[in-house]
Amino acid sequence: MLATSTDGRLLDVFPRCRLDELVAEHCGVHRQRLFSPAVTVGLFVEQVTSADPACQDVVGRYLSQRTALELKADGLGTGSYCKARQRLPLALIEACAMEVATLAAAALPSVAPWRGCEIKLLDGTGVSMPDTAELQAAFPQSRRQAPGLGFPQARIVGVVSLSSGCVSHWRMTACQGKGTCESS
DSSP: OOOSSSSOHHHHHSOHHHHHHHHHHHHOSOOOOTTOHHHHHHHHHHHHHSSSOOHHHHHHHHHHHHHHTTOOOOOSOSHHHHHHHHHSOHHHHHHHHHHHHHHHHHHSOTTOSBTTBOOEEEEEEEEEOOOOHHHHHHSOOOTTSOTTSSOOEEEEEEEEETTTOOEEEEEEEESOSTTOSSOO
16 A cells, blocks of 8 residues: 555654544545545645655655556646645644644653653744635734735644643634734
8 A cells, every 4th residue: 555655754653544534534535536635644744844845846756656656646746736735624634733742742751741740832923824815804914904915814822742842732813903912
């Protein structure tokens, strides 16, 4: 069977059967494609953790692997992969992240907690997103900005385990109005 990604980074963390369970739970029935949800998640993890995060790089390596296994491999265009990535439900990505955090915490040695306590760090950031009607509705722009000028912005805060380095929880909210500044 073909690996989830070309170098198996995701499968190094949790087994293929668990990934298949998460895909079935969050994607339901789907067509069998070159970039199935499981393959796409694996390639996405590889892409964002790679020294070269270009879509063409990850697609090229994946198609090279398929060619080496004498499987069908279309051209080097990235359109199919990018569309497959857009079809991934956010809930699947979140479930995979939570699974990794849970497995990392379980794999820690018993001496990892500091003085018997699990130390958590809070970190926040702001992000700018594409200017689409859907994102503008969910993340309205600042009243100080002229309508139509600017991109939706959001604040993200995460809880990070000092022992494992994994994000265990996160929240995202619109960057607008009282109580949405970074310190809040």
